[in-house]
Each structure stands twice: as C-alpha cells, then as structure tokens.
Amino acid sequence: MNPRRHLIARGYAAIVVTLRHLIPLAWIAAVVWATIALPDLASAPTAPLEDLAAKNGAASQAAATATKRFGFPLATQTAVVQRNEKGLPGATQRRTVLAARGVFTDSGGVPSDIKAALPISNSARDVPAGERGTTAITYLYFPPSLSLDTTTADAHRYANQALGGPRGSVVGVTGAAPARLAQYKEIEDSLPIIEAASIALIFVVVAIAFRSLGAPLVALATAGITFLLAVRILPWAGERAHVTVPKEVQPIIVVLLLGLVTDYTIFFLSGMRRRIRQGEPRVAAARGTVVEVAPIVFTAGLIVAAGTAALVAGKLEFFRAFGPGLALTTVISMVVAITLVPALIALFGNRLFGKRVRQEGAAAAEQASLEPERAESEPPRPGAESDREPGPLTRRGPLAGLLLRITRPVTAMRRTPELAREHGTAPWRMFVARVAASRPVALPIAIVAIGALAIGATQVRDMKLGLSFISSLPKQDEVRRAADAAQQGFSPGILAPTEVDLEQPGIASKGQQLARLEQLIGREPGVSAVIGPREQLPGAPAVMVSRDGGGARYAVVLDEDPLGARAVDRFRDLRDRMPGLARQAGLGPGVHMSFGGETALADDTISRVLDDLKRVSVVAILVNLVLLALFMRALVAPLYLVAASVLGLLASLGLTTLVFQKVLGDEDITYYVPFAAAVLLVALGSDYNVFVAGRIWEEARHYRLREAIAVAMPAASRAVTAAGLALAASFALLAIVPLRSFREFAFVMTAGVLVDTFIVRSMLVPALTSLFGEAAWWPGRRVRREDEDDLYERVAARAGIGTTQAQSATRATLCTLAERITRNESRAIAARLPRDLAGEIRKAARSPERFPADEFVHRVAEREGVPEPEARVHARAVLTALEATSADGLAYLRGQLSDDYEDLFAEGGGRAGPPPEPPPAEPPSAVPPAGEPGTSDRDRDAEPRVRREAGASAATDRSARPD
Numbered sequence: 001m002n003p004r005r006h007l008i009a010r011g012y013a014a015i016v017v018t019l020r021h022l023i024p025l026a027w028i029a030a031v032v033w034a035t036i037a038l039p040d041l042a043s044a045p046t047a048p049l050e051d052l053a054a055k056n057g058a059a060s061q062a063a064a065t066a067t068k069r070f071g072f073p074l075a076t077q078t079a080v081v082q083r084n085e086k087g088l089p090g091a092t093q094r095r096t097v098l099a100a101r102g103v104f105t106d107s108g109g110v111p112s113d114i115k116a117a118l119p120i121s122n123s124a125r126d127v128p129a130g131e132r133g134t135t136a137i138t139y140l141y142f143p144p145s146l147s148l149d150t151t152t153a154d155a156h157r158y159a160n161q162a163l164g165g166p167r168g169s170v171v172g173v174t175g176a177a178p179a180r181l182a183q184y185k186e187i188e189d190s191l192p193i194i195e196a197a198s199i200a201l202i203f204v205v206v207a208i209a210f211r212s213l214g215a216p217l218v219a220l221a222t223a224g225i226t227f228l229l230a231v232r233i234l235p236w237a238g239e240r241a242h243v244t245v246p247k248e249v250q251p252i253i254v255v256l257l258l259g260l261v262t263d264y265t266i267f268f269l270s271g272m273r274r275r276i277r278q279g280e281p282r283v284a285a286a287r288g289t290v291v292e293v294a295p296i297v298f299t300a301g302l303i304v305a306a307g308t309a310a311l312v313a314g315k316l317e318f319f320r321a322f323g324p325g326l327a328l329t330t331v332i333s334m335v336v337a338i339t340l341v342p343a344l345i346a347l348f349g350n351r352l353f354g355k356r357v358r359q360e361g362a363a364a365a366e367q368a369s370l371e372p373e374r375a376e377s378e379p380p381r382p383g384a385e386s387d388r389e390p391g392p393l394t395r396r397g398p399l400a401g402l403l404l405r406i407t408r409p410v411t412a413m414r415r416t417p418e419l420a421r422e423h424g425t426a427p428w429r430m431f432v433a434r435v436a437a438s439r440p441v442a443l444p445i446a447i448v449a450i451g452a453l454a455i456g457a458t459q460v461r462d463m464k465l466g467l468s469f470i471s472s473l474p475k476q477d478e479v480r481r482a483a484d485a486a487q488q489g490f491s492p493g494i495l496a497p498t499e500v501d502l503e504q505p506g507i508a509s510k511g512q513q514l515a516r517l518e519q520l521i522g523r524e525p526g527v528s529a530v531i532g533p534r535e536q537l538p539g540a541p542a543v544m545v546s547r548d549g550g551g552a553r554y555a556v557v558l559d560e561d562p563l564g565a566r567a568v569d570r571f572r573d574l575r576d577r578m579p580g581l582a583r584q585a586g587l588g589p590g591v592h593m594s595f596g597g598e599t600a601l602a603d604d605t606i607s608r609v610l611d612d613l614k615r616v617s618v619v620a621i622l623v624n625l626v627l628l629a630l631f632m633r634a635l636v637a638p639l640y641l642v643a644a645s646v647l648g649l650l651a652s653l654g655l656t657t658l659v660f661q662k663v664l665g666d667e668d669i670t671y672y673v674p675f676a677a678a679v680l681l682v683a684l685g686s687d688y689n690v691f692v693a694g695r696i697w698e699e700a701r702h703y704r705l706r707e708a709i710a711v712a713m714p715a716a717s718r719a720v721t722a723a724g725l726a727l728a729a730s731f732a733l734l735a736i737v738p739l740r741s742f743r744e745f746a747f748v749m750t751a752g753v754l755v756d757t758f759i760v761r762s763m764l765v766p767a768l769t770s771l772f773g774e775a776a777w778w779p780g781r782r783v784r785r786e787d788e789d790d791l792y793e794r795v796a797a798r799a800g801i802g803t804t805q806a807q808s809a810t811r812a813t814l815c816t817l818a819e820r821i822t823r824n825e826s827r828a829i830a831a832r833l834p835r836d837l838a839g840e841i842r843k844a845a846r847s848p849e850r851f852p853a854d855e856f857v858h859r860v861a862e863r864e865g866v867p868e869p870e871a872r873v874h875a876r877a878v879l880t881a882l883e884a885t886s887a888d889g890l891a892y893l894r895g896q897l898s899d900d901y902e903d904l905f906a907e908g909g910g911r912a913g914p915p916p917e918p919p920p921a922e923p924p925s926a927v928p929p930a931g932e933p934g935t936s937d938r939d940r941d942a943e944p945r946v947r948r949e950a951g952a953s954a955a956t957d958r959s960a961r962p963d
Contacts, residue, residue, distance in 0.1 A: 135489020301334025
C-alpha cells in the first residue's frame with residue numbers, strides 16, 4: 001500500500017474503532033430521522049410510459065404530425081377487447097359501434113378524457129381473421145399528458161359502462177399502457193417476498209461461510225440499516241433532481257443493495273476472522289482489518305457507483321433515471337459498510353465467530369512469543385544445490401543453466417508447506433495455487449478460460465431485442481388474456497397496427513392510386529392486412545384521409561407480435577420498400593412518408609438502445625480503467641482486468657441468448673436487459689478486481705510474483721466465492737417477479753456473477769497476472785528499490801567498514817553472484833536494488849557457471865582488490881544484509897547455490913585483516929580497529945536485531961489481509 005494511503009487508512013481505522021460505541025447509535029438515529037422526514041420509495045409516482053421508449057424519434061414525430069393533420073394518431077396504447085367464441089350477438093356489436101360514435105358526438109356516458117374511439121370487428125370480410133363474428137376491438141385515444149392510472153381507469157369505465165362489461169362479452173383492457181400498469185402491480189406484489197427472501201438468503205450464506213450465528217447478524221444489521229436509509233434517500237434525491245425512479249428498477253435496487261452490503265460485510269468479517277485466528281486482541285484486530293479492507297471497499301464502491309452512473313451518458317430517460325438510482329444505492333451501501341461493520345466487529349470481536357476460530361486464536365497467541373526464536377534458530381535453506389564439485393559439462397553451458405533453472409520449481413514446492421502454515425491455508429490449496437501460478441500451467445489455464453468464454457460470447461450475435469410488454473405478463477393477467485383473445489379473433493399484430501402516413505397536396509383525390517398502394521402493401525411479407533382510404537366511409541368522420549385533402553394513411557397489421565423482434569424486422573423491410581411501392585402505385589414524386597405505431601416506436605427504441613450502449617460502454621470502461629489505474633498504480637493490469645470482465649459479460653449474454661431464445665424458444669430478449677446487465681456486470685467485475693488483484697498486489701510487495709499469487713488466491717478465493725454466491729443468489733431472487741423481463745435479468749446477472757466468480761477472478765485473472773509478469777505493473781514497479789545509502793550503511797555496519805568500501809564490496813559481491821546464478825535470478829535480485837547497482841548486475845549476468853564458494857570468494861577479492869579473508873567477511877555482510885529484508889530469506893537465490901555457500905549466509909561471522917581507513921566525511925569511531933572484542937560483540941548483536949526488525953516490518957506489512 002502506498003505510504004500516504006496507508007497513513008490515511010490507519011488514521012481512519014483509529015477513528016472508527018475509537019467511536020465504535022457511537023457509530024451504531026448514530027446510524028439508528030439516522031434511520032429514525034429518515035423514516036420520519038423523508039418520503040418512501042413505495043409512494044413514488046410512476047414514470048410515464050415514454051420513459052421506456054425513445055423520445056423525439058421518428059415514431060414520436062410521426063405521431064405528433066398525425067395528431068396535427070388527422071386529429072389523432074392511429075397508434076394507441078389502450079384498447080378494449082370483446083370476444084365470444086360462439087359469436088358476438090348483433091346487439092353487442094351495435095352497442096360497440098354506438099359507444100364509439102358517442103365519443104365523437106359527446107353524447108354522454110363516456111369518460112370525457114377519451115378523445116376518440118375506433119371499433120373494429122372480425123365480422124367484416126376485409127379484416128384479417130381466422131374466424132368471423134367472434135371478436136371486436138375498440139381502440140381508445142387519450143391526450144398524451146394523462147398518466148397511466150388515469151387512462152387505464154377511464155378504459156375500464158368505458159368497458160363497463162359503454163360496452164356493458166362481462167354482459168357485453170368484454171374480456172378486458174389491454175395495450176402497452178395497461179400492460180405497464182400491470183407490471184407495476186406484479187412488482188409491488190413481489191417486492192415484499194423478495195425482501196423477505198433476501199434476508200433469509202443473507203443469513204444462510206454468511207452463516208455457512210463463517211460457521212457461526214454472530215457473523216450473519218452483523219450482515220443483517222448492516223443490510224437492514226442500509227435498506228431503510230436507501231428507500232428514503234432515493235425518492236428524496238429524485239425529487240431534488242426532478243427525476244422519477246422507475247418502478248421497474250425498484251427490485252433491482254433492493255437486490256443490488258443487499259448483495260453489495262453482504263459482499264462488503266464478508267470482506268470485513270474475513271479479515272477479522274483471520275486476525276482472530278492469529279491471536280490478535282479484539283481492538284487491534286479490528287483496527288488492522290479496517291486498515292486493510294476499508295480502502296478496498298471504498299475503491300470498489302466508487303467503481304460500481306461510477307460505472308452505473310455512466311448510464312446518464314445514454315439518451316433514453318429510463319436509463320438516465322436508472323443509472324443515478326443504482327449509483328446512489330451503491331454509495332449508501334459503501335458508506336454504511338465502511339463505518340458500521342468496523343464498529344460492530346470492534347465491539348464483538350471473536351464472539352462473531354465459531355468456537356474453533358476462538359480456540360485457534362488462543363493457541364496462536366500462546367505461541368506468538370516463541371515464533372521469533374524459532375525463526376532465528378531455523379534459518380530457511382530450501383532447495384540447496386549439491387556440494388559436489390561439478391564436472392566440465394555441468395559447471396557451465398546449457399546443462400549447467402538447466403540444472404540451475406530446475407532449482408526454481410524445487411524451491412517453490414519446498415516453500416509451499418511453510419507458506420501454508422504462515423497464512424493459515426491448507427497445504428493442498430497452497431500447492432494447487434502455486435502450480436497454477438507457474439507460467440507453464442498458467443498459459444493453458446488462460447487459453448482454456450478465454451476459449452470457454454469466447455465460445456459463450458459467440459451466441460451474442462444471435463441476440464434479438466424486443467419491447468414485449470404484454471407477452472411478459474403472466475397468462476392469467478387480464479391484460480394478457482385480452483391480448484390473447486384479440487390475437488385469436490384477428491392476427492397477432494391487430495392490437496398495435498403500424499401507421500403509414502402519406503403527405504402530398506391533393507393526395508386524397510387519388511383514390512385509384514391509393515387503393516393500388518393498399519394492395520401492394522398487403523402483398524408484402526409479414527403483412528396480415530391493410531386498412532386505408534378505401535375503407536373510409538362517405539359521411540363518416542375523417543379517419544384515413546385528412547380534411548384538407550393533403551394527407552392519407554394506412555393501418556398495417558403485421559402477422560407478428562407488434563413489439564417483438566420479428567415484427568421490428570418486418571417493419572424495417574416495409575419502411576425501406578415503401579418509396580418504391582408508392583412510385584409503382586402511380587403516386588408520383590414528392591410524397592412525404594412517415595411511420596408511426598408501437599412497432600415503429602420499438603424500432604426507434606432498440607436503435608437508440610444500441611447507440612446508447614456504444615456510448616455508455618465507452619464511458620463505463622474508461623471510468624473503470626481510470627479508477628483501477630489509480631488504485632493499482634499501473635496501466636497494463638487494469639487493461640487486461642477490464643478486458644477479462646468484458647469477455648465474461650459477453651459470455652453471460654451469450655448464455656442468456658442460448659437459454660431463452662434457443663432452448664425456451666422466446667422470440668427475443670427484453671431490450672433493456674442486456675444494456676443494464678452490461679453496465680452492472682462490468683462494474684461488479686471491477687469490484688471483485690479490486691479485491692482479488694489488490695490482494696495479489698499487496699502480497700507481491702513481499703514475495704516473488706507467482707508466489708504472491710499462490711499466497712493471495714486461496715485466501716481471496718474463499719471471500720470472493722462467498723461474496724459471489726451471495727450476490728448471485730440475490731440477483732436470482734428477481735425471478736420471483738412473474739415477468740419475463742425480470743427472469744431474463746435475473747438469469748443474466750446470476751450467470752454473469754457466477755462466471756465472474758469462478759472463471760474470470762479465480763482462473764483467468766491469476767493466470768493473466770502470471771503471464772504478464774512484471775509488465776503488469778507498468779509504468780510503475782512491483783518492488784520498490786532499496787535506498788542506496790541505507791543499503792551501504794547496513795553492509796558497512798555488518799562488515800565493520802566505511803560506507804565507501806561497503807559500496808565497493810557490494811558491487812563486487814553481487815556482480816560475482818550474477819556470474820554464478822541464472823539471468824532470471826539475477827534480474828530478480830537486481831529489481832529491488834538501487835538503479836545503478838542493478839544495471840551493473842544485469843551487465844555481469846551471463847551464462848551461469850557453477851563454481852564453489854571458495855572460487856566465489858576469490859573472484860570477489862579480485863574485483864574488490866582486497867585479501868580473500870576480508871572479501872569473505874564483506875561478501876557475508878552483503879548477503880546477510882539482503883537476506884534480512886527479504887520476505888523469503890533469499891530462498892530462491894540460495895536454492896541455486898551449493899551447501900558450501902551456507903557460511904556466507906551465517907550471521908555474525910568474524911573479520912580477517914585490518915580494516916581500511918574510514919573516509920574523511922565519516923566519524924573516526926565509525927570503524928573501530930580490528931580485533932577489539934567490543935566491536936565484534938556489538939556487530940554480532942546488531943545483525944540479529946536488524947534482521948528481526950526487518951522481519952517484523954515485513955510481518956506487519958503482510959498482516960490484516962481478509963481471507
């Protein structure tokens with residue numbers, strides 16, 4: 001962690017833990033105040049239907065033009081359906097016509113808000129129908145300013161009063177407007193069930209993950225406070241911003257809120273449990289957990305909030321309200337989680353966990369005092385080479401290099417049990433993680449993971465989008481039943497015919513040409529029937545031609561669900577062919593055409609969604625890249641992390657397409673489902689990126705990169721798996737809402753979170769990090785270089801020489817060492833050293849030569865220009881100084897050296913020969929004369945102390961990581 005960031009985290013942890021008794025009370029008081037003073041989300045007004053569709057598009061402009069020229073558009077969102085399978089009585093059909101006429105004549109008994117009523121019966125021969133005399137539809141037209149509740153209520157009054165209700169064979173009121181109101185009802189009825197199921201889910205998941213009852217109570221308390229605040233703050237913020245939160249997103253907000261809170265709580269509880277197991281006291285453990293986890297949760301919350309807020313870059317009002325609502329929900333979840341959860345874990349400590357965790361913590365506390373002594377008495381010596389004199393073939397050349405390279409995996413495997421004990425991980429888990437992190441294994445893992453995701457992603461190209469409001473309703477709903485009755489009596493597109501408007505001076509007088517065009521339109525593929533000027537009755541109100549004679553229009557009934565993907569494709573084909581059909585009919589040039597109706601509106605909306613998807617995707621990806629780059633202080637790693645998230649998203653969308661369109665046989669996917677899922681999954685993927693990659697980044701400060709991956713992944717995967725399962729199960733609860741769109745969204749989000757958890761984060765990200773290696777940190781560095789003056793001062797203190805001679809000794813020792821070990825190991829040693837010294841080491845590195853320790857000392861002496869006994873003391877000082885600050889005790893370096901080098905790593909070795917004169921700038925007492933007992937004793941005391949201090953510093957840096 002960056003020192004400045006670490007200092008801020010420590011200060012924040014100290015404040016939160018100190019105020020642990022007040023924070024829960026403050027949040028409770030905030031909930032009480034919000035409940036009294038702020039509005040409830042359930043009481044928020046419904047958003048208008050147009051928020052779900054494209055505004056100011058070609059279809060909307062066509063509707064406005066038709067209203068101006070004809071008085072009202074043919075397209076309507078509300079209709080009343082009458083049906084009698086045995087045949088509608090003549091009296092019923094006459095009453096239907098009279099009721100519609102009463103709307104035009106204002107004869108009374110009809111709601112005044114209805115501006116026009118247009119009845120149609122399948123008794124007429126020119127009406128498309130598979131049966132005759134059984135069904136009638138009355139299209140109702142309202143002013144656009146009326147709300148859904150008002151128009152639907154007026155339609156029901158018209159059906160019951162003007163048409164006679166059930167006695168008049170009325171099946172019900174249907175159309176896009178009543179369908180959306182019916183969706184509201186289904187959502188409101190399902191929301192309490194979702195909330196109750198979410199509570200039970202949180203309890204079960206957290207209880208299983210931590211095997212206790214205390215941990216899930218913390219999660220429930222945090223989730224409850226967050227939920228009670230969010231349902232008040234969201235409508236209040238919407239009022240201030242003049243934005244209405246659509247009711248369609250309320251269940252999504254609930255599950256996102258509860259899922260995020262559970263995830264963040266799991267991260268904190270995991271860190272606290274690990275510290276308790278290590279025997280740390282309650283308050284210290286809580287403080288350390290906050291230092292480690294709070295920055296991760298804060299960054300993750302910002303990424304999710306910024307990613308969902310990117311929806312405001314779209315143009316559809318539905319998404320512009322959807323995005324800020326989700327972003328604010330995320331911010332509330334994050335703020336409560338990073339304050340309340342730390343306070344609760346600081347208050348209750350080990351009582352939140354099971355008996356086994358408490359016993360392990362007590363045992364660890366008892367053994368803590370023995371650990372330093374054991375560390376000093378048993379220095380690590382993994383993977384040492386044989387001390388036999390190498391032969392000519394094995395001393396240098398390819399075979400020598402091969403023998404030295406083999407020591408690397410041998411050392412890695414020998415260190416695995418030690419690392420498993422140190423980090424409280426099962427040895428087999430650490431072994432598997434270490435093998436998977438090696439390049440030869442990481443490459444096939446990455447190939448298999450990318451291949452599997454790519455195969456799933458190929459299904460996306462077959463995805464079709466639609467706006468099927470009615471077909472998504474349950475079959476027993478009145479709106480769905482009325483629509484099914486209309487389709488049985490007529491054809492699938494009868495409820496929402498496409499309006500084709502023609503404008504040309506005097507066009508109403510061209511009766512033959514208009515009739516010819518009507519015939520040509522009727523012959524087009526997918527057209528079930530056409531009603532046009534030919535059906536305009538003399539003396540009847542002008543419906544199909546304008547009063548000024550400058551306009552004519554057609555109602556085109558398609559043979560598909562008017563809001564489905566196939567109907568949109570039919571409409572696009574017809575729109576492209578209409579200019580040619582008009583010329584073929586003899587209307588001549590200068591005919592202006594416009595297209596209205598629900599199908600045209602669906603086409604506009606889908607086109608707008610695809611345009612918005614490009615725009616929002618760019619914004620969301622850039623936001624995620626910037627925040628990840630700031631958090632990780634790198635550019636390369638954020639690129640492949642976000643790319644992995646996008647690939648996982650595409651695979652999830654492809655799987656959704658396969659299941660719903662090819663397995664279940666649905667015509668299309670609800671248009672906003674892929675859009676919203678894309679933003680959420682990329683944001684949530686980056687959320688997990690922060691935790692998983694952040695753990696790897698932290699461990700990589702102390703260990704070799706692939707060893708850091710092996711250490712980080714077993715612990716991180718447990719927390720990420722529990723959090724991922726909780727979040728996936730939360731989204732799965734959306735399937736409780738009996739709407740097809742919600743079940744699609746539930747599936748894609750559940751599949752996306754599971755794919756991200758078990759493939760992207762657990763397999764692909766570690767493999768890619770291993771393959772990219774040090775380049776992942778570009779333009780930064782994985783390991784911070786040692787301070788040049790500090791290094792030489794430590795060597796001088798150990799050897800009893802001046803810093804000038806210590807510099808010479810260090811260069812001679814390390815350049816000679818570079819001739820003995822492999823180039824890769826030389827680069828690994830050089831990476832942590834001062835830049836100038838590292839450059840010399842890399843220059844000295846060549847094909848390794850396996851010479852013994854005596855020859856090593858001889859070469860050092862020649863390079864430094866000192867006697868061999870003195871060179872041995874200097875080499876020992878250099879190697880032990882490096883070993884003292886190495887988290888692995890230079891295990892991989894020592895693994896390439898034979899046993900006779902062990903003396904060079906022994907602490908407190910004696911001196912040989914007189915010491916050099918100290919440089920003038922140094923105090924004379926800095927290098928006492930050789931042979932004084934006090935000097936040797938002091939150096940032997942200082943060396944273990946330096947090593948213990950460095951080891952304690954490394955242990956402190958590596959502590960407090962959530963498992």
